[in-house]
Amino acid sequence: MELTASPLAADPSEPALVRRQQATLFTAEQPLTLECGLTLGPITVDFQTYGELNSRRDNAVFICHALTGDSHVAGRRNADDRKPGWWDGFVGPGKGIDTDRFFVICANVLGGCQGTTGPNSLNPATGRPYGPEFPFITVADIVRVHQTLVDSLGIDRLLAAVGGSLGGMQVLEWAARHPERVASAILLASGSRLSAQGIAFNTVGRRAILTDPSFNGGNYYGQAETPRFGLALARMIAHITYLSEQAIEQKFGRRLQHRDQLCYSLTEDTEFQIESYLSYQGKRFVERFDANSYLRLTRAMDYFDMERDHGPMPASLAATAARFLVVSYTTDWLFPTEQSRAIVRSLVQAGRHVTFTELSSPHGHDAFLIESELPMLARLVSPFLDRTWRDLPRA
Amino acid sequence: MELTASPLAADPSEPALVRRQQATLFTAEQPLTLECGLTLGPITVDFQTYGELNSRRDNAVFICHALTGDSHVAGRRNADDRKPGWWDGFVGPGKGIDTDRFFVICANVLGGCQGTTGPNSLNPATGRPYGPEFPFITVADIVRVHQTLVDSLGIDRLLAAVGGSLGGMQVLEWAARHPERVASAILLASGSRLSAQGIAFNTVGRRAILTDPSFNGGNYYGQAETPRFGLALARMIAHITYLSEQAIEQKFGRRLQHRDQLCYSLTEDTEFQIESYLSYQGKRFVERFDANSYLRLTRAMDYFDMERDHGPMPASLAATAARFLVVSYTTDWLFPTEQSRAIVRSLVQAGRHVTFTELSSPHGHDAFLIESELPMLARLVSPFLDRTWRDLPRA
Numbered sequence: 055m056e057l058t059a060s061p062l063a064a065d066p067s068e069p070a071l072v073r074r075q076q077a078t079l080f081t082a083e084q085p086l087t088l089e090c091g092l093t094l095g096p097i098t099v100d101f102q103t104y105g106e107l108n109s110r111r112d113n114a115v116f117i118c119h120a121l122t123g124d125s126h127v128a129g130r131r132n133a134d135d136r137k138p139g140w141w142d143g144f145v146g147p148g149k150g151i152d153t154d155r156f157f158v159i160c161a162n163v164l165g166g167c168q169g170t171t172g173p174n175s176l177n178p179a180t181g182r183p184y185g186p187e188f189p190f191i192t193v194a195d196i197v198r199v200h201q202t203l204v205d206s207l208g209i210d211r212l213l214a215a216v217g218g219s220l221g222g223m224q225v226l227e228w229a230a231r232h233p234e235r236v237a238s239a240i241l242l243a244s245g246s247r248l249s250a251q252g253i254a255f256n257t258v259g260r261r262a263i264l265t266d267p268s269f270n271g272g273n274y275y276g277q278a279e280t281p282r283f284g285l286a287l288a289r290m291i292a293h294i295t296y297l298s299e300q301a302i303e304q305k306f307g308r309r310l311q312h313r314d315q316l317c318y319s320l321t322e323d324t325e326f327q328i329e330s331y332l333s334y335q336g337k338r339f340v341e342r343f344d345a346n347s348y349l350r351l352t353r354a355m356d357y358f359d360m361e362r363d364h365g366p367m368p369a370s371l372a373a374t375a376a377r378f379l380v381v382s383y384t385t386d387w388l389f390p391t392e393q394s395r396a397i398v399r400s401l402v403q404a405g406r407h408v409t410f411t412e413l414s415s416p417h418g419h420d421a422f423l424i425e426s427e428l429p430m431l432a433r434l435v436s437p438f439l440d441r442t443w444r445d446l447p448r449a
Numbered sequence: 450m451e452l453t454a455s456p457l458a459a460d461p462s463e464p465a466l467v468r469r470q471q472a473t474l475f476t477a478e479q480p481l482t483l484e485c486g487l488t489l490g491p492i493t494v495d496f497q498t499y500g501e502l503n504s505r506r507d508n509a510v511f512i513c514h515a516l517t518g519d520s521h522v523a524g525r526r527n528a529d530d531r532k533p534g535w536w537d538g539f540v541g542p543g544k545g546i547d548t549d550r551f552f553v554i555c556a557n558v559l560g561g562c563q564g565t566t567g568p569n570s571l572n573p574a575t576g577r578p579y580g581p582e583f584p585f586i587t588v589a590d591i592v593r594v595h596q597t598l599v600d601s602l603g604i605d606r607l608l609a610a611v612g613g614s615l616g617g618m619q620v621l622e623w624a625a626r627h628p629e630r631v632a633s634a635i636l637l638a639s640g641s642r643l644s645a646q647g648i649a650f651n652t653v654g655r656r657a658i659l660t661d662p663s664f665n666g667g668n669y670y671g672q673a674e675t676p677r678f679g680l681a682l683a684r685m686i687a688h689i690t691y692l693s694e695q696a697i698e699q700k701f702g703r704r705l706q707h708r709d710q711l712c713y714s715l716t717e718d719t720e721f722q723i724e725s726y727l728s729y730q731g732k733r734f735v736e737r738f739d740a741n742s743y744l745r746l747t748r749a750m751d752y753f754d755m756e757r758d759h760g761p762m763p764a765s766l767a768a769t770a771a772r773f774l775v776v777s778y779t780t781d782w783l784f785p786t787e788q789s790r791a792i793v794r795s796l797v798q799a800g801r802h803v804t805f806t807e808l809s810s811p812h813g814h815d816a817f818l819i820e821s822e823l824p825m826l827a828r829l830v831s832p833f834l835d836r837t838w839r840d841l842p843r844a
Contacts (some may be wrong), residue, residue: 191712193749215613245702250524250697250723254689257724258682265678265717270717287653291686294649299782302645308754316752318485320659320667320744326751328645329652349715356721357711359703387694 071127072102072139076169079202082178083210086198092189097177099126099203100169101161103147105153112446113437114209116152117141117160118217118224120423121292121351122343124168125160128153136151142430150432152438156213163224165191166197166348168398173346174275184273189351193220193358197227202237211235213446214439215376218242218422220351221391226397230364233374238442240379240435242385242422245393246360246367246400254387255295256352263345272346285345286336293335298418299384304326367396368403377407379438381431383421384414409438433441467497467524471564474597487584491573494598495564496520496556498572499540500548502604507841510546511595512555512833513612513619515818516557516687516746517738519563520555523548538823546834547829551608553818558619559594560586568741569670575828581667585745588615590754592622594631607836608770608841613637613817614784615788616744618753621792624641628769629670633837635774635830637817638781640788641755641762641795644716650690651747655682658808660741667741680740681731688730693780693813697723763798772802774833776826776838778816779809804833 079097085095102125107114117127119140128139128146143152145158164171165188175190176334206210215228215236222244229239248256253368263269266284274280295301306328310316324330353390366368380396391412401408411434415421422431453824472494479492497520512522514535521540523534539545540553540578557634559773560583568583599607610623610631622632643651658664661679669675689697702724705711712720712760719725773796779787786807796803806829810816817826 058464072508084577119644233783247703249694250701250703251692252696253703253721254697254727257688257719257721257727258685261682261728262657264750265682266660283739287656287660291655294646294653297646299644299646301648306645307644307759308645308648309771314729317487318748320585323653326648326652327647332649332652333656353713362703366739 067185072126072131074100074102074125074131074169076100077203077206079199079206086195086202088189090189090193090448093218094171094189094217096165097199098169098175099161099171099173099199101159101203102127102139103378104128104158105400106156106206109374110448111209112211112213112448113155113443114159114204114207114212115214115216115235116137116204116212117145117151117158118197118200118215118228119160120217120219120221121227121288121355122158122339122348123221124166126156129276140429142433144380144423144435147301150428151216152367152436152437154307155443156439157381159204159207161200161203165196165347165354166343167347168342170199172270172344174349176296183275185275188346188350190353193223193227193356194231194363196354197224200224201228201232211237213442214238214240216240216242216435217244219244219419220355222353222389227358227363228362229374229376230360230370231376233376236300236374236376237446238379238438239374239376240310240381241397242381242431243383243389243419245389246397247362248355251296251395255291255388256356258442259291260349260352262287263289263349266345269345272344272349280340280342281345285340285348286333288348290332290336293332295388296418296420298387298416300385300416301418304416306331312364323383349363371400371402371406374406376444377442378409379434380408380410381422382412383417383419384412385416386419386421388419409434451543452633467521467526467619469495469497469526469564472598472601474601476805479592479595483584483590484587485584489559489566489584490712492566493557493564494556494560494566494569494594494596495835496554497522497534497600499748500551501524502552502602503507505843506604507606507608507843508550508838509552509602509607510598510609511623512540512546512553512604513595513610513616513623514555515612515614515616516750517684517743518616519561520557522553522555524646528637535818538820539827539830545823545830546611548830551834551837552736554602556598557590558746560591560742560749562742562841564740565594566740568667568745569739575822578670580741581743583745587749587750588622589626589758591749592626593618595619596627598645599630600638603655606632608837609633609635611635611637613795614639614796614814615750615753617784618750620760621755622753624769624771624773625755625765626772626828629801631769631771632841633774633833634771635776635833636789636792637776637826638778638784638814641792642753642757642782643750644788647690648731648751650686650783651751654686655744655747657682657745661740663755664740667744669740675735678738679736680738680743681728682741684734684738685727685731690725690783691815693815695780695811696813700725724844742748757781766795766801767818769801772837773804773805775805776817776829777807778812779807779813779815781814781816783814804829
């Protein structure tokens with residue numbers, strides 16, 4: 055394995071800068087065989103770490119990011135960076151996941167577009183981006199790559215795998231597929247499989263991309279036009295499912311955006327504030343995300359199914375050594391609490407250690423990412439990590 | 450007014466055929482002034498009637514159809530018609546709305562695409578379809594046209610106005626704007642205004658149409674390509690909101706469409722049954738609906754707001770002479786029961802006669818259209834119409 059890392063900030067008076075690192079795993083000769091049967095190699099993994107790995111190498115916490123997240127969990131990339139990482143309120147010195155004590159790793163997922171090998175990466179065999187040639191990947195493939203990364207860092211067992219939504223599915227996969235490799239599993243706003251309604255929303259989002267003429271069958275890199283209308287629309291649709299009805303009502307209601315009067319116009323389709331907000335979310339998203347990745351990662355989410363992949367649930371979880379913390383949110387309708395309860399019931403039946411909390415929040419599925427919700431989450435996660443750490447079997 | 454009607458079936462052994470009629474209302478010289486300030490005239494109204502108007506002309510029931518419905522409520526259009534009208538299980542001799550006793554009228558809405566003047570109608574001023582020139586209309590405009598039709602039929606007061614969803618909004622508009630013209634108002638799965646989440650779903654649907662290159666700013670009549678991808682996608686998105694999560698789960702779950710194995714393919718995006726179902730719904734919809742109409746009617750739905758249009762709610766309903774029947778469905782998340790309750794509370798505060806029932810159904814918003822739900826609905830509506838009929842003030 056080849057590791058490269060950018061330098062850390064030298065001046066301690068500067069805000070903490072994060073270390074962006076890359077590892078190259080697998081090779082053309084010894085590629086990763088994906089679940090679909092195709093092979094991929096070499097695979098670049100782009101990741102960030104926070105804190106220090108201890109000498110026993112047993113204080114590593116692996117954060118699994120969600121559908122459109124990335125490895126930039128906390129801190130700032132450079133001195134000019136205006137926004138810290140997406141979980142900066144939760145991960146850092148003295149925070150919910152305390153980087154003074156734990157070595158935190160977050161890696162961009164396979165098939166994404168943030169540095170880890172994905173459709174927009176150069177295919178070494180052709181010298182051009184993979185584009186539509188990039189295989190459809192699964193949660194198991196994503197975790198397989200991350201597990202290989204963890205191997206390469208010399209870590210036998212993670213203190214915890216943590217993730218929300220699609221990240222929670224990865225955590226379940228870690229626990230089921232690599233039962234000795236995780237001492238604890240923390241699942242937030244997630245489930246053992248996406249509901250049919252969730253698949254429905256994903257499929258209309260993909261349809262928006264696939265029917266955008268600029269998608270051009272996935273061959274749009276280097277073109278003047280990219281499928282930005284389709285990708286923005288897919289994001290807008292998905293974004294509705296991330297918010298609770300209650301949150302949309304409170305934040306926007308039926309308020310108009312620009313004026314007091316309705317405008318009765320075709321060209322002004324953002325006259326309600328909620329329309330303008332969604333439009334903005336779509337626009338921002340296309341600046342940072344790739345349509346081919348979106349197609350693959352939503353499919354990975356659709357495909358994940360604990361029972362299909364690992365057999366009936368109590369049994370498939372019986373082998374894991376992990377203790378679980380499962381958290382759901384009252385107004386999450388993409389992964390309603392009942393989904394978390396089903397996992398908890400299976401864990402109890404499997405005789406595993408499990409803590410479950412349904413948190414009250416108006417913020418819907420996105421609650422685990424919302425700043426104001428993080429102190430409550432920290433009050434659950436921090437002592438859970440403490441106890442896991444204290445109870446670690448030590449030779 | 451000019452009235453034309455197609456002949457009824459002559460042979461009584463044939464299934465009942467419906468009478469398709471057209472009326473021409475308003476003129477170029479005396480047009481309808483729309484809420485947006487523009488004018489429209491003449492306006493053709495395409496409608497169907499069932500049963501006979503009695504000599505007192507007081508047994509008319511006006512059915513307000515929903516977003517993509519039409520005037521073809523019951524019966525068959527011709528001997529070869531494979532499917533009866535959309536509410537055939539509820540409207541007919543001896544049915545929930547008994548056409549042996551009541552004279553039933555249903556008219557296609559203004560701005561639609563089923564015969565009543567809309568974007569795909571010829572603009573008499575230009576000889577070409579209105580297309581993007583067609584004004585944005587409101588629920589008040591729709592009802593104003595229907596009220597003029599009812600006038601032209603010599604009916605002073607409807608026994609009832611009945612409608613679900615956008616149809617229910619029209620019923621509210623009838624009661625609030627034309628308080629002496631309706632003896633009763635029957636609202637199903639509706640509300641006094643669409644929620645912000647509802648607007649959000651409408652806006653992403655419209656966005657799908659607006660960004661389809663074949664939409665061409667609304668100028669697509671007579672073109673080789675119509676915005677069928679965008680319109681189908683809009684329908685697919687909306688269709689998800691018409692079904693309950695529970696109904697989708699029971700009907701499709703995570704079952705695959707063609708095979709046991711996942712296919713990991715870009716070109717096969719209908720591998721789950723729910724995907725194939727939605728895709729089919731989209732495809733069928735574009736065969737019968739017009740994108741310009743869809744843009745206008747969803748906007749009319751967004752715009753409708755009892756309080757904005759008629760002032761604070763208890764007061765605005767105090768003037769109506771109508772007695773109300775309000776029905777909601779347990780799993781309807783587009784117009785949740787709370788929306789019906791809010792109307793009922795206002796009616797009670799306004800001292801109006803109101804009956805309210807929340808029906809238990811797994812079918813979500815579409816429940817009022819589902820065959821198996823109609824007997825239960827009939828058990829509410831039929832006696833309600835009876836009592837209204839019995840209590841009619843008669844000179």
